[in-house]
Amino acid sequence: MRKVNVVRADFYSNGKIVPLGITDNLGNTKYIDRILQSERQFTSKGSVAFRFVCTTKEEKFILLFKNGQWILED
Numbered sequence: 001m002r003k004v005n006v007v008r009a010d011f012y013s014n015g016k017i018v019p020l021g022i023t024d025n026l027g028n029t030k031y032i033d034r035i036l037q038s039e040r041q042f043t044s045k046g047s048v049a050f051r052f053v054c055t056t057k058e059e060k061f062i063l064l065f066k067n068g069q070w071i072l073e074d
Contacts, residue, residue: 007063007070017050019063022072030056 006023017038021031037053049066062073 002072004063004070004072007065009065017052017065019052019054019065019070022063022070030058032056036060 004022005025008020008022010018010020012018018035019032021029023029032054034055035052036055037051039051041049041051043049043066047067049064052063052065054061054063064071064073
């Protein structure tokens with residue numbers, strides 16, 4: 001797992017989160033074409049994490065939003 005420098009996402013008042021794109025530390029941006037799966041997970045400490053399976057034109061990857069930080073799963 002690695003932290004992502006910038007994730008652009010929409011946060012809705014009903015609690016829904018929609019990631020739109022990710023930017024790496026070199027400034028390269030990948031825009032998300034589709035979210036194949038999204039789920040809310042509860043951690044052992046009682047907090048909530050969000051998991052998204054996303055695709056771009058080049059690849060498929062998993063984004064986690066946990067404790068206010070975005071993490072890209074390897």
